[in-house]
Amino acid sequence: MFNKILIANRGEIAVRIIRAARELGVGTVAIYSNADRDALHVHLADEAICVGPARSTESYLNMNNILSAAVATGAQAIHPGFGFLSENSKFARLCEEMNIKFIGPSAKVMDMMGDKINARAEMIKAGVPVTPGSEGEVHTTDEAVKIAEEIGYPIMLKASAGGGGKGIRKVNNVEELVPAFEAAQAEAQAAFGNGAMFIERMIFPARHIEVQILGDSQGNVIHLGERDCSLQRNNQKVLEESPSVAIGHTLRQEITAAAVKAAQHVSYENAGTIEFLLDESSGKFYFMEMNTRVQVEHPVTEFVSGVDIVKEQIRVANGNELSVKQEDVTFSGHAIECRINAENPKFNFAPSPGKITNLFLPSGGVGLRVDSAMYSGYSIPPYYDSMIAKVIVHGENRFEALMKMQRALLEFDVEGVITNVDFQLELISDPHVVAGDYDTSFLGNVFLPEYQKED
Known part of the structure; x- marks a missing residue:
């Protein structure tokens, strides 16, 4: 096993990785920006080293400084968490060149599956269903108009690179297409340094279903079931649960088998997620994208499967086989996760940094x-993502999980900053959510308009 790993991240995921490593007997190195000098992950790691100023581009995205920190501290591997450099194939390739193990898939696989256009082509080869769409990159509005006419409206414009809801636009007709394309392309260029787009037919209404997979260097690939991530605002997930109430036994077997087939096709190693859109009316599902990293919502899968995904990531990166085979994986009960953000839902979800009193x-x-890096007296910096905690519950059934989440959110108390705890409490108590009657349009089109009417 590794003697020491460096965590190239911050916040709750850095804390989560440090705890998993410690339980495996592995030493840890935290990196931090000047703004994160007093962050919890800095205090918990065995060593900590500053990698730059507050701005992410000069610290958590600074490949040279991070790799220098790994060399200086003798770290044998780097865990990127999620966000930042977690899906950056150049960084993974630099790690390989420096004989530092990147705790994730190879740079080659990241290039193959991280780019949405390449991923679509590979999934077609693998026999995994994909939505009708463009065959390659789309760079101009003229190309976009022609392709949209061929596949039919409504369509989705998506950035070929990146994720996190950036560079995505829904387009209902030709009048909306040109301004939407230009806006999405500019956003993608700013966020990922790549303005290449692709187009696919919009499956609407739809459920957003993702399947957790794990693979090792010996060629073993397993799935850990599905998560329903349909409750979203502006393409950003708000609440996730497992299993999905929209999926029965037969469909569950089909969609998880498709995810395993997808991962096997690219010889996938480490943790990853295959994301699908499910058309409930027809029961058909379509490959959307692959996330070549650990997901924010991985704890719901850990609860229902009993598998520690982060520990498996570290073991696999060390060259070990997966500690479980598919026949060993059993699923129990129901799990739900609510993302807690320092933001003001009543003021268009504006970020709310400040000191926690x-x-x-x-x-x-x-x-x-509760996965969090908060503590009383901690000052939330304004430079990074607003997520400050995740509340995850597990019950024998969905009703018990819902009631447990309501109880947990009622107890959650943060003073000094505004959070979305009350918003999440209202969402988890909504009759539609309680009944499992929602899709990707529900939060934006049904819940939010009513919520924003309230004083």
């Missing part, structure tokens, strides 16, 4: 977990 995190009972 008092903090009480929910606890007690079986099946409750």
Whole structure:
């Protein structure tokens, strides 16, 4: 096993990785920006080293400084977490060149599956269903208009590179296409340094279903079931659950088998997620994209499967076989995750950085977990993502999980900053959500208009 790994991230995911490494007996190195000098992950790691100023481009995205930190501290591997450099094939390739193990797939596989156009082509080869769309990159509005006419409206414009909801636009007709294309392309160029787009027919209404997969260097690939991530705002997930109430036994077998087939086709190694759109009316599902990293919502899968995904990532990167085979994986109960952000839902979800003057995190009972890097007296910096915690619950059934989440959110108390805790409490209590009657349009088109009417 590795003696020491460097965590190229911050916040709750850095804390999560440090804890997993410590339980495996592996030493840890935290990196931090000047703005994160007092962050929890800095205090918890065995060593910590500053890699630059507050701006992400000069610190958490600074490949040279991060690799220098790994060399200086003798770290044998780097865990990128999610976001930042986690899906950057150039960084993975630099790690390989420096004989530092990147805890994730190879740069080659990241290029293949991280680029949405390449991924679509590979999935077609693998026999995994994909939505009708453009065959390659789209660079001009003239190309976009022609392709949209061929596949039919409504369509989705998507940035070929990156993720996190950037560079994505829904287009209902030709009048909307040109301004939407130009805006999405500019956003993609700014976010990823790549303005290449592609177009696919919009499956609407739809469920956003993703399947967690794990692969090792010996060629073993397994799935850990599916997550329903349909509750989204501006293409950003808000609440996730597993299993999905929209999927029965037969469809579950089909969609998880397709995910395993996809991962096997590209000889996938480490943790990854195959994301699908499900047309509930027809029961058909379509490959959307692959995330070549650990997901924010991985804890719901850990609860229902009993598999520690982060520990498996470290073991696999060390050259070990997966600790479980597909026949060993059993699923139990129901899990839900709510993302807690420092933001003001009543003011268009504006970020709310500041100092936490008092903090009480929910606890007690079986099946409750809070992943966070917050502590009383901590100042949330304004430079990074607004997510400050994740509340995850597990119950014997969905009703018990819903009630447990309501109880946990009622106990959650943060003073000094505004959060979306009350918003999440209203969402988890909504009759449609309680009934499992929602799709990707529900939060934006149904829930939010009513929520914003309230005082």
